[in-house]
Amino acid sequence: MAKKGRVFSGARPTGRQHLGNYLGAIQNYVALQDDYDCVYCIVDVHALTTVETTQDLKQNTAEMVLDWLAAGIRPAETIVFVQSHVPQVMELHTYLSMVTPLGKLTDLPTFKDKVRQQPENVNYGLLGYPVLMAADIVLYKADVVPVGIDQAPHLEFTRETVRSFNYRYNTKALIEPQAKHTEIKKVLGIDGVEKMSKSLNNHIEIAATPEETTARVREMVTDPARMKRTDPGNPDICNVYTMHKIFSPQSDVEMVNVECRRAGIGCVDCKKLLAKNMNAQLEPLRTKRAEFASRPGYVQDVLDDGARRARVIAEQTMQEVRKAIQLP
Ligand code: ADP
Secondary structure, eight states, rough: OOOOOOEEEEEOOOOBBBBHHIIIIIIIHHHTTTTTTTEEEOOOOTTTTSSSOOTHHHHHHHHHHHHHHHTTOOTTSSSEEEEEGGGGHHHHHHHHHHHHHHHHHOOOOOHHHHHHHHHHOHHHHHHHHHHHHHHHHTTTTTTTEOGGEEEEEEEHHHHHHHHHHHHHHHHOOOOOEEEOOOOOOOOOOOOSSSBBGGGOOOOTTOOOOOHHHHHHHOOOOOOHHHHHHSSSOOGGOOHHHHHHHHHOOOHHHHHHHHHHHSSSSOHHHHHHHHHHHHHHHHHHHHHHHHHHSTTTHHHHHHHHHHHHHHHHHHHHHHHHHHHHTTTT
């Protein structure tokens, strides 16, 4: 079936993925494959703007790719690769920087956030982050980029950069990408308050064992007003119930909804049921992941093949770009 165009998305190599990544990003990556040619990049160069040590980059990349593949990313059709394996992106970043007014970069909210977060390390890479991101997107001639609200200004920046470049060099070499706004399902952590995140250690890994999953679910915070087993609870404000709606069969969701409100089920049993259903849902994915992990060199082969295919597109774009600039 003819595809609607090309999607590009980049993700930082954050290692084993958690349920927030899975429900908020990876499932969308998987679904997009049905309608688009997809290019999914592990942005290790972007990661250098914030990581303190690089010794885990390789391992974190491999763990993340295993989660992607197990979740249903299909490497025979989708290009999965590592940003630094296609160095043309650094060249394009430099050319795009020449049509980028400095003030635009210093004004971006994401830059200001980073300056607040790491005042001791305000490196050029943080400022140039959106330029490198724009280079990623246009190097692979993406038509569509899935973006959440926080990334929307970066995509708009990319579109303006493309227009500036094409205008300055009187060319159509670069394609202006469209934003595909994705509804981000914000998944809360086991604290029931903050967004699930590795750095807050409130996460459940996709690849956790069933026992680890059960232990994590047992720690989940429920309706704080429910002090005793005999108190009725309010599922509408309980993250355990939210997770039931994602992982449990409809009959269990309905039962929990009714029984929690009349103290017919306690939080301990409610969580046991959730852990059982979560483990059952994730079991096929975990089995696949273990199988991929046991194949020697499999992840490396996927990434090598992805880089090879990405380089073909990248070099084609760069030839057009160099010609447009009239580099000697
Ligand atoms: P990055 O720095 O690349 O955003 P993250 O690990 O924070 O790294 O996020 C990777 C992807 O997973 C992003 O698309 C992000 O929106 C999504 N994501 C992360 N945590 C959650 C969460 N708790 N709920 C929903 N989506 C999430």
